[in-house]
Amino acid sequence: MWWARLKALIVKELLAALRDPRARLILVGPPIIQLLVFAYAATLEVKNVDLMVLNRDSGHWGRELVQQIGGSPTFRSIGLANSPNEVRLAIDNQQVLAALEIGPSFSRDIEAGRPAEVQVILDGRRSNASQIVSGYLSRIIGALAAETPAGEHAASMAVTVEARNWFNPNLIYQWFMVPNLVASIALLIGLIVTALSVARERELGTFDQLIVSPLRTHEILLGKLIPPMMIGLFHITIYILAAVFVFGVPLRGSLFLLYGSAIFYLAAVVGVGLFISALSMTQQQAILGAFLFMVPAMLLSGFATPIENMPAWLQPVTLVNPLRYFLVIVKGVFLKDLPLAEVARQTVPLCLIAVVTLSSAAWLFRRRLE
Amino acid sequence: MRVKAWSDRGRVGGRRRFVALMRKESYQILRDPSSILIAFVLPMILLFLFGYGVSLDTTRTRIGLVVEEETPLTRDLAASFTASRYFAVTQGRDRREFDDDLVLGRVRGIVVVPATFAADHAAARHPAVQVIVDGSDPNTASFVQNYAQAAAANWERQQSSEGKASPPAIAVEQRFWFNPQLTSRNFLVPGSIAIVMTLVGTLLTSLVVAREWERGTMEAMMATPVTAAELLTGKLLPYFILGVASMTLCVLLAVFLFGVPFRGSVTALYVLSASFLMPALGQGLLISATTKNQFLASQLALISGFLPSFLLSGFLFEINSMPTVIQWITYVVPARYLIPSLQTVFLAGDIWPMFGRAIAVMLTIGSIFFLLAARSTRKRIG
Secondary structure: OHHHHHHHHHHHHHHHHHOOHHHHHHHHHHHHHHHHHHHHHOOOOOOOEEEEEEEOOOOHHHHHHHHHHHOOOOEEEEEEOOOHHHHHHHHHOOOOOEEEEEOOOHHHHHHOOOOEEEEEEEEHHHHHHHHHHHHHHHHHHHHHHHHOHHHHHHHHHOOEEEEEEEOOOOOOHHHHHHHHHHHHHHHHHHHHHHHHHHHHHHHHOHHHHHHHOOOOHHHHHHHHHHHHHHHHHHHHHHHHHHHHHOOOOOOOOOHHHHHHHHHHHHHHHHHHHHHHHHHOOOHHHHHHHHHHHHHHHHHOOOOOOOHHHOOOOOHHHHHHOHHHHHHHHHHHHHHHOOOHHHHHHHHHHHHHHHHHHHHHHHHHHHHHHO | OHHHHHHHHHHHHHHHHHHHHHHHHHHHHHHOHHHHHHHHHHHHHHHHHHHHHOOOOOOOEEEEEEEOOOOHHHHHHHHHHHHOOOEEEEEEOOOHHHHHHHHOOOOOEEEEEOOOHHHHHHOOOOOEEEEEEEOOOHHHHHHHHHHHHHHHHHHHHHHHHOOOOOOOOEEEEEEEEOOOOOOOHHHHHHHHHHHHHHHHHHHHHHHHHHHHHHHOHHHHHHHOOOOHHHHHHHHHHHHHHHHHHHHHHHHHHHHHHOOOOOOOOHHHHHHHHHHHHHHHHHHHHHHHHHHOOHHHHHHHHHHHHHHHHHHOOOOOOOHHHOOHHHHHHHOOOOHHHHHHHHHHHHHOOOOHHHHHHHHHHHHHHHHHHHHHHHHHHHHHHO
16 A cells, blocks of 8 residues: 555656656756766876977987977977077966976087986976876986986986886776766766755645645655656666776676665765755755755765865765765776675765665654644 | 937936846845855855865875885885875785775875895896886876885985985976965865856856746846846846955955965956856856756756866866867866966966957857847747
8 A cells, every 4th residue: 555655656756857858858968968078078187288398409319308208199289489488478378388498508418428407397377287297208308318328327227116007007087087977977966856856846835735645754755765766776877888888997896786885875865865855945945955065075075086185174074975985886896896895884874874864854844744 | 309308218217227126136136045155155165175175186195015125225215205295104014915905995006115126226227116006096096106206216316315326317307387386276276266156157147037037027027118138237237246246255265265376466357257257147147048947047057057167177177188079168168268367367477468368258258148148038028
């Protein structure tokens, strides 16, 4: 009996969310476009760099250095400057990210076995990209130094740092980004669908009808909980398929673990959404409330930048963020074959968040009833 | 004679109507707590998040350090890793001790000084240090590599200053202009001001105007003698002022709380922001006029306003590194023009040739949005 009632409510909720063709479009189209655009756009890699060179050296080594830089795929264009002023203008106006200045005695110093010097100027307004470019330039210059007569001995003494990247040997950025997007777009969708569901009914007055129906509070709650979770699981499935078949991200762990934890993640997300919904009186408040939760949740999840970079007093705040845990799971299951124990350790906080938010939402509904 | 009187009255009435309209809109903003929330509370939260929460400065990355054979030389090398301000080092005897930590993300990398290091160094046989990094976060991975390189280079410099090794044949002198400490906050906080203005301009405007369409009050206003131009200006001017006010709040916080240097002029700051608000408000208006529904408007504002300002503007991610097709899309994202200019006003100073281009493009995009919004408003009524 109660199952039939619940089923009717679930069907009604799904219809409410998907009936309007424009709303249907919003729920399906943009998340997929977002996945495609952001997976390609959101990269902290640095490519197609424009560089300016002020070569005051007339000898062989200066030319050689410029040539070697030109041969690197990182650099798109190398402009030749004639004066320091030209370099300054190009950096100021952001026509180039970096400039290299080779002094007049560069080749002479190298031939004479004296330490030669080059100067690299980088745009600190884009300090992340600058740092990466400076790393590239140092490596190219180091390689050239090893070819110089004086450098050969020094190079054989110099410490080589042999880097090996586990889990992602070529450091392909999409292998990082796509699993992140799976988790964060599911957050976006789950939150918006749920936050609006109660607020809209409240604005239309149908929520009171729901309350006076024979449904019990926990049934209403389940009816509001399950449909957004179904929509969320649908999205997660599409993204996992896209991750594997479009972006070629290796799925090394168990799909079962991924789906198992996804259910708890979605329950936590929908719980937060219902809680926001129960607090708001109008749709506008619900939209803003969802937004107010979503932006910090995205920024304090380890998605954009690692949690350990944050100040120590801010890190505990991330503990109430469901995205934080699911990001570890998604990335871990995809790339690292994360063991069951660790997945479980990350799932427990998700359960807690779900229980706390859902029971507070239920309490808020019931309080309204009385 | 009568005609003239009419037009006179019309003009006076026009101004009075306009003032009345402005007053109505202002009351509406002040009375609605959600406007204040978007215009002042949300910007502060965002600024705090970008100031404190989002940091590309990897301070103290946790790594495991394995020295396979203790000699004075390798101990010395290990010390330069422990002393690096970028690493928090846990020492171990065997690499396998850290394998699980790397899987679970407890360390970001493992540095191994192999047993052959001292012998290779003595024989000048290219001594090597192995760095195993967690590639599941490529950005941190490449930073760990760079820092490991720097720690090794530091050690070499020490050796050569003590006369134990020859100096490198080519020394690189690096200078980071405008931001020598490479504080990511210094460019993230100015950039986030653009995102805050997108929120006020696009999200708030589209929500409020869409609500009026939803409730039918927009049609009611259209039925009054108010002209379309008056209606739009009266509606947008208060949001324009709100946008400028929240920008001012952000700049004050950026300078006085986060200590971001401000090297340009206040004039440049306001001219740039005002030019940016044109496309931002225009987009909000266009969204509300085409959707006339709060849910759709908020979603569209997020997807076409907030997320592109965040992801396709060069704020966090380099536009040059994106695929060509996506680079084309970035040309119509107004924040793409504002963010570098804001970063310049804060960190470098007034560079008017750059600002001039940005302002011209932003105003152009703005007028296109307004034209489209005006067209779709008129069409719906007629």
